Structures are given as structure tokens and as C-alpha cells.
Amino acid sequence: MTRMEWYNALAKPSWTPGGGTIGLIWTLLYPVIVVSFGWVFVRAVRGQIPRAVAVPFAINLVANLCFTPIQFGLRNLPLAAADILVVLGTIVWCMVAVWPHVRWVAVAQIPYLVWVGIATVLQLSITAANG
Template sequence: MTWLEWYNTLSKPGWTPTPGTISLIWQILYPIIIVSFGYVFVQTGRGKLTNATAVPFAINLVANLCFTPILFGMRNLPLATLDILIVWSTIVWMMVKVWPRVRWVAIAQLPYFVWVSIASVLQISIFWMNRGV
């Protein structure tokens, strides 16, 4: 069974976005993430931002990249739910950490935060609805 066939067999809330909508959202978010994260990592490398400022960005990047393989590769709903909560919490941490130093980077995370908040509720819902499967 392909990952899409597997995903389609899961119970999901009626408000679940279509795969096309999810793809479009990420096409908008990834450039924002690349520019803002890249800025933080470059400025950290230049010594203009502390390593402590870059840590939540690094953790977020790793957790974000792990979500798809965990959910669709491993098909592990509990671990994917934990992972997306790490993504969500590190966005909050990133925004708090970078706000005093580079406010535009913190503000640039708002669309990412909104989407991951929605995606987190969706993932928790899918996990809960399929917990006995």
C-alpha cells in the first residue's frame, strides 16, 4: 500500500485540507523558512547572533524534516504527533529567542506558527481518531 493509500484509509476530521492545499501552504512557507533560518544561521556563524539563538531554529529544522518520514514512511501516528508538537513548541521558542535581536525574523515566523498550529490540531485529531487502529 502506498503512503497516500494508507493516509486515505485513516479517519480524519471533516475540515482536513486537501493534499493540494497543504502543498500550496508549504510552497509559501518554505521560502520564508529558508530566508529567515538562513539569516539566523549565517549571523550566528558571523558571531552576530549567539548559538543559543540558533538552537531552537536548528531543532525546529530537524523536527520539521523528520515529520514526513515519520508519518508517511514509518506510518507512526504517535511519533508524528510528538514530532509536530516539537515543531510547534520550537517555533514559539524561536520567536521568543530572536525577538530582542532580529524582530523581522520573529515576525516572519507568524505564518509558519499559524499553519503548524492548525497542522498540530489536525495531527492530534488524526492520532486520536485512529488510536485503536
């Protein structure tokens, strides 16, 4: 069974967005993530902001990149649910950590936070329905 056949066979809430919608949302979010995270990493390396500010951004990046292999490669719904909770929590941590240094980066995370909040509820719903 392909990964999409597996995913389509899962019980999901009626409000689950289609694949095209999910793809479009990530297509819009990734440039914002690249620019804002890149700004933080460059400034931290240059010593213009404390390196500790970059820690939640790094953790978020790793957790975000791990979600698809966990969800679709391992097909491990509980682990994917735990991973997306890390993604959600680190977005909030990123916003709090960077706010005193550069507010536009914190504000730029709002659409990412909203989408991952929705995606977290979706993932937790799918996990519960298929556990």
C-alpha cells in the same frame, strides 16, 4: 498499500485540507523559512548574534524534516504527533529567542506558527481517531 492510500484510509476530521492545499501552503512557507532561518544561522556563525539563538531554529529544522518520514514512512501516528508538537514548540522558542536581536525574523514566523498550529490540531485529531 502506498503512503497516500494509507493516509486516505485514515479517519480524519471533516475540515482536513486536501493534499493540494497542504502542498500550496508549504510552497509559500518554505521560502520564508529558508530566508529567515538562513539569516539566523549565518549571523550566529559570524558571531553577530549569540549562537544560542540558532539552537531552536536547528531543532525546528530537524523536527520539521523528520515529520514526513515518521508519518508516511514509519506510519507512526503517535510519534508524528510528538514530532509536530516539537515543531510547534520550537517555533515559539525561535520567536522568543530571536526577538531581542532581529524582530523581522520573529514576525516572519507568524504564518509558520499559524499553519503548524492548525496542522498540530489536525495531527492530534488523526492520531486520536486512529489510535
